[in-house]
Amino acid sequence: MTNIRISNLVKKYGESNAVNNVDIDIKNSELFILLGPSGCGKTTTLLCIAGLIKPEEGEIWFDEQIVTSAEKNYYERPQDRNVAMVFQDYAIYPHMTVFKNIAFPLEIKNMDKKEIEKLVHSTAKSLGIEELLDRKPKQLSGGQRQRVALARAIVREPNAFLMDEPLSNLDAKLRIFARAELKKLHRRLGITTIYVTHDQIEAMSLGDRIAILNKGEIEQIDKPQTIFDLPKNLFVAGFIGSPPMNLIDGSVKEENGTVYFTTKKINYKVPSEFSIVKELKGKEIVLGIRPEDIKLSKNESDNSIKATIEIIELTGREFEVHLKVEEERIIALIRNIENFKINDVVNLIFDEEKLHFFNKETGENTYYESRK
Amino acid sequence: MTNIRISNLVKKYGESNAVNNVDIDIKNSELFILLGPSGCGKTTTLLCIAGLIKPEEGEIWFDEQIVTSAEKNYYERPQDRNVAMVFQDYAIYPHMTVFKNIAFPLEIKNMDKKEIEKLVHSTAKSLGIEELLDRKPKQLSGGQRQRVALARAIVREPNAFLMDEPLSNLDAKLRIFARAELKKLHRRLGITTIYVTHDQIEAMSLGDRIAILNKGEIEQIDKPQTIFDLPKNLFVAGFIGSPPMNLIDGSVKEENGTVYFTTKKINYKVPSEFSIVKELKGKEIVLGIRPEDIKLSKNESDNSIKATIEIIELTGREFEVHLKVEEERIIALIRNIENFKINDVVNLIFDEEKLHFFNKETGENTYYESRK
């Protein structure tokens, strides 16, 4: 039940900045996601919050209390911050039973033995691992370990949970259910949670809000739906969504009052609601369209684009169609493939409401500010 | 350009059978997938084909030539089988340049130096890694390593490619494109390929045919679409598809000539085309329905099932809705969530054409034989 404020955080490794000027304000009881590719600084940020590493600049506040301040050279020790952490490899003490593992943080606090016993049992029960208390970690499955790690975190009633990819070692199927369990647990306990992941689907489905990091800097902080519908820049557009958004390089042309997005072969009429892009005339712009927002048609129509089908892949309930327009490769996702086969020339129809236009130089989504 | 036949393969590790009575007939130029969870025996089967391990029973034929026969205690050495293998970790020789890596199998054959140079260059060119030939593996990215490993395999013009999860070390985005590249490559070269993976989406999108293995035995061999639409048994039904097919335990009841699938609270009228299930009266059966074949409605209708929404997760373009019907948990996948929120009681409507009924005892899909 803690508000966590990070201001101007900088952490250097050697010459390069692992984390660069990160500002985040995490609300009470929020499930906040730090999302990004490996090396983006998300785990470093988490470790700074835990007090396990010392940043070179910046401050971290838990509510009204400062816990890290590089300027004042003040770093509260990790053991005094009362945060609980769940690690990717679960970090279960291998020589202790499950009971001892869960009890460990309480024993450190010199809590009364009977009290410990009661707390460990009730926590284990709430996670459905009560019958495992006498086991050694070696005898547990991946999913059980994950729950032991959760139990050890929960039992302390900490100020905040810090989770570092806690689901990434589970197999795909288990992960879907563990995700749902985690979300319910968070709702029940209402403890502020900071959750690090590189998996965008996990981030989208779990988070109240998501911060997307890249090379130590924050690219966008928003709710999942907003990030999906209105990516702030090219990085976010390419990172969120699977298969990723198609991004086509081109430029703006105006002819007889109509604005066109053009490449060597494509001449695409820009819908009127995107007319501001004409201000980028002469500059390079990028058209973005998600695979699921493209329709394939045998018949040419106004503003359709000709493409050749290279490959058709079934991915379960949908087909991923890889298309070629001159050098550009475009992926479309469609449910029914009956009318199409490889090497067919087809017409692509973009859903005009789902278009994005990015300034290539700055990477900015031209419509982010106006639509936010 | 080789037909590979595996008959009655058995490989034991200690007491347990890693591979048990596996029979597969892989056609010329086919891209054949061995799919299964870890420990299912898929890699063991591949290594038997490569000659790297010796099975206790069974035979392996390359066209008309026997290469492994446990009965005759005949095992052709791996170096004489002329198969090429791509490993999960790529197995690039770290002390050799890219050129030397690709040339290695040719040098072993004592091929003429000029010939080697020509072949390596043309192969590297076809994979777009010509400018990397002088680099050491350390200087390569994951995707580049993967292509070096492919080049080393291709350069020999082998009888067959054996691939052991060659894409699993690439990040999610790269994997989608590498998959398409691999498929194109296979189409161009037309060399019989056996591809091991645990990733069902990869298997579905790449394979001409898929063999699904579980605990050393084959569960189903079919085309991807068939496996998805008509899983042979409960294991396949639960393994293929993400999120997995909902599987609900219940029994068959007949009332006034109408056949019902019943659990404690569910009383679901079995559509007439599935009427054979009434032969399973009194036995336990399992109803299977994929998350994407469930519709949610505010209004009760004929044969709808009441459920409570527990969690709604955004996964990009779709929402995963976790529902509760008594103790059963059901996942539905829908595109539009506007009308629903958590704790709502909704009505589930199953797409009647997409239903599956399994005999719980044997695991068999009751309709597999008749519809195949």
Added chain:
Amino acid sequence: MILPLWSGIMSALKTQADLAQTLPFAPPTTLVFDGFIASYNELIGPLFNSILFTSIATILSCLLGSICGFVVAKLKFRGSNTVFLLLTIGIFLPYQSIIIPLFITIRNLGIYDSLWVMVLVHTIYGIPMTTLLFRSYYESIPESLFKAAKVDGAGIMTIYQRIILPLSPLPFVVAGVFQFTSIWNDYLFALTLTNINFEPASFALSNIAGSTETAWNNVMAGSFLYSLPVIIIFVLLGKYLMQGLMAGAVKG
């Protein structure tokens, strides 16, 4: 390796006359324990001395090595590379190059020819090797375990006592056996830093060999008695020693 050992035991059980007439590896014609009795009387005192200082020095150097290894592996600090360099030099430095100045220093300290000089010298000389062994094992313990313990509220001392030490039985066996045998086998320190007052077994054994010119049966019996503690340790700890050596964690 087996052959000399075998013929050694055979020789120890022979009389002097028997020894001169038979091949070294042939069994004795009459079984006698003269050799054992003679060498036992000469060796019992030195053997006791050796067991004493070897055990104490082994335990001390392992304990200190475990602590140093933990510090080097997990509490990264500036200059840890320098520490590592010093450790490496400490392991490979020839005894002989420091033995004489060491001798002078020890004399001046007035602890020449005593239990304490052997314990002191062997403990210090053993620390680099044990530190390196424990370090390589501790490096293989996942970092997240330390982080988790810290976040769970434990300080450095608690982490060492409650996490590190309970995870260390295998490296303790490996380092312990290694230290025990190399201290036990040491001849040069024994030669230089002790005399009749506190005579170690390795030195006493070479005296038997030197003094009773051709009494090979005594020498063989002495060698056998001398090897006995090491053999006992092997029999008791061999299984764990092999586990420790084969484990990915602690090597060579």
Added chain:
Amino acid sequence: MILPLWSGIMSALKTQADLAQTLPFAPPTTLVFDGFIASYNELIGPLFNSILFTSIATILSCLLGSICGFVVAKLKFRGSNTVFLLLTIGIFLPYQSIIIPLFITIRNLGIYDSLWVMVLVHTIYGIPMTTLLFRSYYESIPESLFKAAKVDGAGIMTIYQRIILPLSPLPFVVAGVFQFTSIWNDYLFALTLTNINFEPASFALSNIAGSTETAWNNVMAGSFLYSLPVIIIFVLLGKYLMQGLMAGAVKG
């Protein structure tokens, strides 16, 4: 460790008289090389002997250890656990328990007091340790590399020559330095198996210390000369040695 080394060098550069009057670690009042010249004359022959047999035995035991390590690590076979047990015993077995039967055997073979006996004994005695070192390094080379090479058409010999050996410079440095220093420092084999004909440096050095009772400057200079080859090896290979020791692959 540093202090005795320093006072050793200082003492070596002093006259006898100076040595008696100053503290061991004080610099000399007049710099003289008498000590070096005297000990150089006595040591040059034995030093040459030692360099010869130490180098040959080091190279042989490393090469054989590399081959054995490869076999043990990668060509799993029945009885590989037994081999491992024998290796372990070979490392920890006390010299003293086999030295006398060994002495008799060597005498009978007629190679007593020669280059070849030292090369032979040290090579054999070194193999268990080098095998273990190389094994632990080769264990860390991913299995897939061997499989890939096999599928690529290579036989066992080709794999060893073209894949394993080129990947082994670090363990060769570690095992080489380890072997060199421990063979160089050996005293017991030198004492038992050689005499005036082929006198190793470690033995000759102790003769200087024994004969010229109080000529500490000679002894110190001798110690320094004796340590020189090891120091040179350290300076040349120290960087790689530390890399090898710190690498995950080959450990302490």
